Amino acid sequence: MDTPTLILQAVVVTLSLLIPPLADGIERKVRAKIQFRVGPPTILQTFYDLRKLAVKELIVPKGAELTLTISSIALVTAVTATASTIWIVAQDVFTPANLALTVLLISGSHVLISLTSLTTSNPYAVVGSFRKILLQVVNEVGFFVGVLYSITALKNLTSDTSPQLITSYVISVALVVITTYVSSGRVPYDIHEAEPELASGVLIELSGPLLSIYSYTHILKKYLLSFITAYLILTPFTSLTNPAIKLAANVTFGLMIYLSYGFTAALLGRTRIDLSLKTLTTTTLIIISLLVILSWLSSY
């Protein structure tokens, strides 16, 4: 690996850590616009919010001394996951080992984020976390199946453009889109944070720096997922080889996906835990079986 690429990656990773709050700021503005409101004063508002929370006194909820540790590890893991994803994308190094590592990092950060709320003793937070985990279990499976299938399809698409493969690609990307949307915790899937629906609210015990860390990790995760989705959608339509341009395009498109998710969320209401699980499980299962059938077909 040469030095310029390394520097480039460092820059992109740094940017990727700064873009999420910005994306969130824009999302808030867009949502406000749909809702006839002014919204936050500037699109930098999320930065200000996070900073304000970060400098407040640290209050660790009683019986939840682990919370701080776990949320910090979650943050680190999320950052590493971002870096690793960017590295793979920039270098085009889709070796099984690399993929496995990234998968591990991403799901690790998800699990840790959920654990953060579980470690508090507040039953509402706990209920919220369990609801989240329930959704996550189904969702994570769908997400990784979708990602792996679409990457395989992408690699093969260069040599083979059979309808089966194209269909398989389209379906698996659709699965990724659905699962990343669900994973972003936006309406209708914001069940874990649905305080008006009782016995939930993973954030209930967090405040100050803790909340800042949690929120940032959460936004970063949302952004990373959009980034991955953007990569999967973008690749077949572009033949960029310059890593700088490629990354720039990917970042921009990722941002757009992030915003379009936010946009969609403003138009919908919240589903119920049982309904969401039912629909999500059914959709995931159907798509996965379709994918299996397709690959089975194309192997002949």
Added chain:
Amino acid sequence: MVKQLLIKEGGETQTVKVLNRIKDLCGPHTSIEFIHDKTVKVSVKSECLRKVAEALQSEEDVYLRTMVASDEKLINDSIKLYYVFGLDREGVNVILEVKIPAALSKHYEIPSISDVVKACDWYELEAHDLMGVKFSGRFLKRLVLPDDWPEEIHPLKKDITTEEIKKLYQPQVREKALEVGAEEVALIPVGPYHPALHEPEYFELYIKEEKVVDARYVGFMVHRGIEKLGESMGYDQIPFLAERICGICGFVHSVSYTQAVEEALNIEVPEKTQYIRTIILELERIHSHLLWLGIAAHLLGYDTGFMYAWRIREKVMVLSELLTGSRKTYGINLVGGVRKDINKEKIEKTKQTLKEVWKDYKGFAEVLLNVPQVRRRLSGTGVLPGGEARAYSLVGPTARGSGLSRDVRKDYTYGAYHFVSFSIPTYSEGDNLARTLVRIDEVYESINIIEQLLDTIPSGSEIKVNSWEPQPMKLGLGNVEAPRGEVIHLVITGMYGPYRWRVRSPTYQNLQAVPTMLRGVDLADAPITIASIDPCFSCTDRAIKINIKTGKIERVPLIKLSVKGGS
């Protein structure tokens, strides 16, 4: 009067039938007196109260509207109970007056009718709390007063003043806080914690997996003693107090109150007053329903709908201010008239605003009902069958969502409603969607009513009577169809202000049916179900799972509960 009613219908009216039945049950010497056109007072001995109540309850379209206990020791040496039954079809109120001799009041027991008339449950408990009336044949517990209230002090009795009550009872908040170690508890970050909803009402939801199997309501945490306070205020001061009973639909209370006084003292208010009151009442309904629709959308996670509804509502609020001088708590009502006229210019402005609101609202209603999650979660949840609604004497949109077309604007008409034609939206499904649809349709009707009224409003400037004289111990009823259902005030007049002033808000009647609605709904749907009766914003504080076998309150099973929830 009885004769008049007989002739009018050309046969035996329900009123006559009911009165004859009461005579049969209680003996021919029962005193029956028409105190106003449509209000008849019947003195009933406590022995035959149950029989009479049974007879009334078995009649169709008859329900208990309110019950009032009044300490009249100083006047006629007794404590009296007034049970007000409404005969919907004829718009007649039958008031059963039951006397308790003051000297015996400590031991005298009135037979409870709450098993016959379900709606009477709370009224009896309240009379027991506040007036010390004893009821036999039922379990008496504290309803309104706090647990540490001194025994044998009944705050609504005339022999105790507000000042004395204040001295006698101070809530031990500080001591309690210290006792439970609140200083330590206060360390818990209050940061993002947004304690679920709004008013200090408390439901205990008994949950099995994620289904609610039963619910219990504990309320009256903000009982402010307004009735007692009102008894020390002047006639023209109370409308302002009455308006503060509810932060959303206060005007209904001041209108009910003034109507009650006007009925008691036979004050004829000018026609224009009636018009103005009715216009403002309907305007209030529009803003209140928009508020509710917004909250409902928010509870279902559809915040865009929340903003949408409240944006439209803002126009109505500004309009209210233009017509009354205030966005809320309009403060224009007095006994015998109103304080602010509506002139030509305002009529035009109102019409124009309402046109805009109509258009905007139509768009909103269409959007709201088509959001997939909103529709899906409203339909089929929180079902209240029509029979239950009838049994609980429910009122307002809650009743009308269960197929009961009860609406006091038509049944016991008042104000200027008899000058306009309008329909009463009714749905028979009884679920949350039905109650939502009732409210959605009612907004159109309200705009329609206001437009009709503005077209025919008298042009004169007479908006209040010049003077009126108070007379003691006259009884009057005033009712208004509030956005949440029927409000009914009963006033017994005094020389400077009311001797007894009784307020019955619609939530009082409707909340008693919430446990029925909640049974079988999903936990996540409980808030919208509770909110679906529009209980002045009230909602659930927390959920506790109680182990029915051991009766122990457990906190942890919530974890299990959520895990099981989805599986």
Added chain:
Amino acid sequence: MVKFLKVLKASATVGTVTRRYPFESSLVTSEFRGLIEIDPVKCVGCGACVRICPPKALTIEVNEKETILKYFIGRCIFCWMCVQTCPQKAIKTTNKFELSVFNLKDVMRELVFRTVTCKVCGRAFTPVKLVVEINKRVGDLYMHTDIYVCPDCRQALTARRLLTKYLGRG
């Protein structure tokens, strides 16, 4: 089923409705009832407004030296009943409603009048200004000196006078 997308049309046509109050003007209409202001020159301290004020935002205190009319804005409900009642038309209406202050004293207004003591019993009973005003209004109708007698003493005085008049002696 996609009718819910129509909200976008509404957002596009209606635009943003939030007012950036306090940087922008508030939504108060011409009819808004706001704070009241009592004109210290016109007010005579008669207390009529105190008796009508529903939330008791206005109170009056009479002591040896002074009569103090207190207006506690924190309790005022902006009903303007006092405005209607004041015989001196001393209460001015405004459309002000911004009440936040740092100091509780800033939402209190006080009007102080000198008090008259009863000529007979020496009890302080009413503001000087009110006496002067009554004098002006009723003029000769009233025996000049009686105005400085408190209601209780006046009763006794009148009774005595009547007795003197009809029985010929005191």
